[in-house]
Amino acid sequence: MHIPKGYRFAAAQAGFKKVGKYDLGAIVSDVPAVAAGVFTTNKFKAAPVLQCREMLADGRKMSGFLVNSGQANACTGDQGRANCRETLNMVARALGVPADELLPASTGVIGAQFDLSKWEAAMPALVKSLETGTAELVARAIMTTDTVHKLAHASFEMPSGEVRLLGMCKGAGMISPNMATMLSFILCDADISTEAWQTMLADCVNLTINRITVDGDMSTNDCVMALANGASGVAIESEDDYVTLRKHLLAVLEELAYKIVMDAEGGTKVAFIQVSGARSDGDAEKVARAVGNSPLVKTALFGSDPNWGRIICAAGYSGAEFNPDDLVLKIGGILVFRNGTPEPGDMDGLLKPIMKERDIVIHINVGDGPGSSLLLASDLSRDYVSINADYRS
Amino acid sequence: MHIPKGYRFAAAQAGFKKVGKYDLGAIVSDVPAVAAGVFTTNKFKAAPVLQCREMLADGRKMSGFLVNSGQANACTGDQGRANCRETLNMVARALGVPADELLPASTGVIGAQFDLSKWEAAMPALVKSLETGTAELVARAIMTTDTVHKLAHASFEMPSGEVRLLGMCKGAGMISPNMATMLSFILCDADISTEAWQTMLADCVNLTINRITVDGDMSTNDCVMALANGASGVAIESEDDYVTLRKHLLAVLEELAYKIVMDAEGGTKVAFIQVSGARSDGDAEKVARAVGNSPLVKTALFGSDPNWGRIICAAGYSGAEFNPDDLVLKIGGILVFRNGTPEPGDMDGLLKPIMKERDIVIHINVGDGPGSSLLLASDLSRDYVSINADYRS
Structure with missing residues (x-):
C-alpha cells in the first residue's frame, strides 16, 4: 500500500463498542495540511459535523482527524457540542496537536452522550498506538455494521515527483445517494490550494459517494474529509496537474463507493443502474433512485429474480417526465423491454445466469x-x- | 353484513393462480349504476386501467366489475388492450350484461399476456356462481399475496330510507401513499349524481387509501372504483344527505386502508404517523412519507425497538422546511424528543410496552x-x- 508521506495513525479500544473492538482512531499529519470536507444535508446534524463545518469555514490548515464509532453524538444538543470540543482538547493534548486543527467525526447510535471517562481511560493506548499504528487499524476503528474495513489507494508520477492518495471509509446502512452514515477520510501528500482541493473533493464525491444507495436513509453524521499536506514536495499548479490528481481521487472514491455498496448491510448484489436519454440529469436521477430504492426491485435482486416488471413500474412512478413507449430496458446487456412490452422469447432463461452474478x-x-x-x-x-x-x- | 341492494356476485377458479384458488370475479348491478373511479398515476398503466379511464370519461352508467388476479395485464401493449376487451365481451355475453358497461381490473404478475382459453373454460362456473355468489367470494378472488380478504360495510338511515355501502379491496405489497397494487370496489345503493359520486370518492380516497404505505412502490394497476345503483330508492340531494353519505364512505375506506396496512406483506405493525405544525400539508406529508418509508424506521418497528433516532433522522432528510430545534416527537403519547435532544429518563423502558403493540x-x-x-x-x-x-x- 502506498501511504501518503507525513501521516501517522493511531487506534484504541475505548469501550464504545463491544469489548475487544477498536472504536477510537486518530490520523495526524506531521505538518498542517490543506483541508476540505463535504457533509450531510440532513437537518439534524451531529455535533462533530457542526464542529467541522465551523472549523473548515475559514480555510485554515488542519493537522488531523479524530474519529470514534459506537456513538454518533447526534441529537445531543449543547452538551454534545461541549463534549465534542472536550474530546478534541483531550486528544490534542495527548497527541501533541493543536485542538483547533483536529477534525472530529463520530458514527454509531444516535442520542446518547459521550462518557468522557471512557475517553480519558483510552488516551494512553491511543498515544502509544501513534508510534506503530496503521491506516488499516483506523479503518477498522470506524466500522459499525461493516463486515470489512474499506481502504483504497493510488500513487502516480507527476512531472515533479510521485504523489500518493489514500482513502478509507465506513458505511453499510443508512446509505442514500446524498451521503449516508458514511465517514470517509482522504489523505494526500500533494501540495494544493484549499480552494482547488475543496472543489475537487466536492466534484468527485458528487460523482461517486453521492451515487450510491443501500436503504435511501441519509444520516446525521455523514462526512467526507480530505487532507493534503504537501509532504511529497509535489505542487499541483497547472491544469494538467489538477486533471491528473482529480482522475486518481475519483478512482479512489469510486473504489470506496463500490466497497460500501458491496458491504451493504445484508447485501449480496451491486446493481449498476444506468439511466440515459432523459430530459435532464435530474430526471435521469429520479428514475435511477426510484429503481434503486424500490424494496420490490431490491428483494427481486436478492432473489436473483429477473423481475423486470418491477423495474419498469418503479421508473413509471419516479416522477421523471418521459414517454412510456420510449423506455428501453437492458439487463446485463440483454434487451428486455421496449415499445411498452417485453421482448419475446425465454427472457427468464436468458437472464437467470446474469441475475446470479454479484x-x-x-x-x-x-x-x-x-x-x-x-x-x-x-x-x-x-x-x-x-x-x-x-x-x- | 349489510349488502347494498341490487348487486350480485360471482367468482371462479380459472387457473391464473394456483389450482384451487379463486382468481376470477364479477359484480353485477341489476340496473346500470352511477360510476366513479380513481386510478394509479404511474406512467405505465395496465390495460384495464386504460380501459376503465376511457369508459368512465363520458360519465355513462355502468353495470358491474370484472376482475382477475394472478396476471396484471400490464406492460402488455396493444395485445393486452385487445385481450382486455375480448375478456369483457366474453364475460358480458355470459352474464347478460352490456360489454361496454363492465369495468375491468387485474392484479398479479406484470408482462404476461392472458391465456384466453383459460377464460373461456371458466365461463360456465362464473355464470353458475352468479346465482349464489357472495361478496366474500369476490373479495377472495382478488387476493394475491394478501393473507385475508378485506371487506368493510356500513348501513345508515337517511330521511327517505336506509342506505347500504360495501367496500372490498386487495393489497399487501407495492403499496404507496398514492395508490398501490391495490384494487378496491365500492358498492352503494343510494341514488346520486355522477359528478357528486366522483368528487366524494376522490376526496375520501385522498384521505384514506392515498395515506398508506407498505413499501413506497406504486403499481401499474391501482384503482378504486365505485358504483351507486339507486336500488335503495334513497336520493342524495341535499347538502345534509351528501355529508352523511360521505361520512360513511370515508369510514368504509378508512377501514379498508387500515386492513391493507394490517395485512402488509410480512407486516406485524401499523404505525400511525401524524405530522403537525408544518408550513403546509405538503411539507407535513414529506415528513410522514420519509418516516413511513424509511427501511431503518420500519425494521426498528419490526424489532419493537424504540429507536427514535431513526425517526428524527428521517424527518431531517425529508426535504420539509422546519427548524430542527422545534421538532417534538411523541411515541404512544410519551414525549421522547424536543429542543434537539431526547427527554431524560429511561425512555427505552417507558417505550418498550408501547412498541410491542400492533x-x-x-x-x-x-x-x-x-x-x-x-x-x-x-x-x-x-x-x-x-x-x-x-x-x-
Missing part, C-alpha cells in the same frame, strides 16, 4: 434527451432486516 | 404552521423479503 448492470433509456445518471444500489435481504431490527439489542 | 402512534410536531398529515405505515420484516424475493418462483 454485479448486475441495469440500463434504462427513456428517450433521446441529454440527461443521464448512474446509481449503485444494493439488494434487500432478510439479513438487512435482522441487522436493523436487532441493532441496539 | 398499532403504534408516532406524533411529530415540527413547528406552529398549519400543515398536517397522517400516514399509515407497515413495518419491514424478514417475511416481506422472503415473500418478494420468491414471488415468481
Whole structure:
C-alpha cells in the first residue's frame, strides 16, 4: 500500500463498542495540511459535523482527524457540542496537536452522550498506538455494521515527483445517494490550494459517494474529509496537474463507493443502474433512485429474480417526465423491454445466469434527451432486516 | 353484513393462480349504476386501467366489475388492450350484461399476456356462481399475496330510507401513499349524481387509501372504483344527505386502508404517523412519507425497538422546511424528543410496552404552521423479503 508521506495513525479500544473492538482512531499529519470536507444535508446534524463545518469555514490548515464509532453524538444538543470540543482538547493534548486543527467525526447510535471517562481511560493506548499504528487499524476503528474495513489507494508520477492518495471509509446502512452514515477520510501528500482541493473533493464525491444507495436513509453524521499536506514536495499548479490528481481521487472514491455498496448491510448484489436519454440529469436521477430504492426491485435482486416488471413500474412512478413507449430496458446487456412490452422469447432463461452474478448492470433509456445518471444500489435481504431490527439489542 | 341492494356476485377458479384458488370475479348491478373511479398515476398503466379511464370519461352508467388476479395485464401493449376487451365481451355475453358497461381490473404478475382459453373454460362456473355468489367470494378472488380478504360495510338511515355501502379491496405489497397494487370496489345503493359520486370518492380516497404505505412502490394497476345503483330508492340531494353519505364512505375506506396496512406483506405493525405544525400539508406529508418509508424506521418497528433516532433522522432528510430545534416527537403519547435532544429518563423502558403493540402512534410536531398529515405505515420484516424475493418462483 502506498501511504501518503507525513501521516501517522493511531487506534484504541475505548469501550464504545463491544469489548475487544477498536472504536477510537486518530490520523495526524506531521505538518498542517490543506483541508476540505463535504457533509450531510440532513437537518439534524451531529455535533462533530457542526464542529467541522465551523472549523473548515475559514480555510485554515488542519493537522488531523479524530474519529470514534459506537456513538454518533447526534441529537445531543449543547452538551454534545461541549463534549465534542472536550474530546478534541483531550486528544490534542495527548497527541501533541493543536485542538483547533483536529477534525472530529463520530458514527454509531444516535442520542446518547459521550462518557468522557471512557475517553480519558483510552488516551494512553491511543498515544502509544501513534508510534506503530496503521491506516488499516483506523479503518477498522470506524466500522459499525461493516463486515470489512474499506481502504483504497493510488500513487502516480507527476512531472515533479510521485504523489500518493489514500482513502478509507465506513458505511453499510443508512446509505442514500446524498451521503449516508458514511465517514470517509482522504489523505494526500500533494501540495494544493484549499480552494482547488475543496472543489475537487466536492466534484468527485458528487460523482461517486453521492451515487450510491443501500436503504435511501441519509444520516446525521455523514462526512467526507480530505487532507493534503504537501509532504511529497509535489505542487499541483497547472491544469494538467489538477486533471491528473482529480482522475486518481475519483478512482479512489469510486473504489470506496463500490466497497460500501458491496458491504451493504445484508447485501449480496451491486446493481449498476444506468439511466440515459432523459430530459435532464435530474430526471435521469429520479428514475435511477426510484429503481434503486424500490424494496420490490431490491428483494427481486436478492432473489436473483429477473423481475423486470418491477423495474419498469418503479421508473413509471419516479416522477421523471418521459414517454412510456420510449423506455428501453437492458439487463446485463440483454434487451428486455421496449415499445411498452417485453421482448419475446425465454427472457427468464436468458437472464437467470446474469441475475446470479454479484454485479448486475441495469440500463434504462427513456428517450433521446441529454440527461443521464448512474446509481449503485444494493439488494434487500432478510439479513438487512435482522441487522436493523436487532441493532441496539 | 349489510349488502347494498341490487348487486350480485360471482367468482371462479380459472387457473391464473394456483389450482384451487379463486382468481376470477364479477359484480353485477341489476340496473346500470352511477360510476366513479380513481386510478394509479404511474406512467405505465395496465390495460384495464386504460380501459376503465376511457369508459368512465363520458360519465355513462355502468353495470358491474370484472376482475382477475394472478396476471396484471400490464406492460402488455396493444395485445393486452385487445385481450382486455375480448375478456369483457366474453364475460358480458355470459352474464347478460352490456360489454361496454363492465369495468375491468387485474392484479398479479406484470408482462404476461392472458391465456384466453383459460377464460373461456371458466365461463360456465362464473355464470353458475352468479346465482349464489357472495361478496366474500369476490373479495377472495382478488387476493394475491394478501393473507385475508378485506371487506368493510356500513348501513345508515337517511330521511327517505336506509342506505347500504360495501367496500372490498386487495393489497399487501407495492403499496404507496398514492395508490398501490391495490384494487378496491365500492358498492352503494343510494341514488346520486355522477359528478357528486366522483368528487366524494376522490376526496375520501385522498384521505384514506392515498395515506398508506407498505413499501413506497406504486403499481401499474391501482384503482378504486365505485358504483351507486339507486336500488335503495334513497336520493342524495341535499347538502345534509351528501355529508352523511360521505361520512360513511370515508369510514368504509378508512377501514379498508387500515386492513391493507394490517395485512402488509410480512407486516406485524401499523404505525400511525401524524405530522403537525408544518408550513403546509405538503411539507407535513414529506415528513410522514420519509418516516413511513424509511427501511431503518420500519425494521426498528419490526424489532419493537424504540429507536427514535431513526425517526428524527428521517424527518431531517425529508426535504420539509422546519427548524430542527422545534421538532417534538411523541411515541404512544410519551414525549421522547424536543429542543434537539431526547427527554431524560429511561425512555427505552417507558417505550418498550408501547412498541410491542400492533398499532403504534408516532406524533411529530415540527413547528406552529398549519400543515398536517397522517400516514399509515407497515413495518419491514424478514417475511416481506422472503415473500418478494420468491414471488415468481
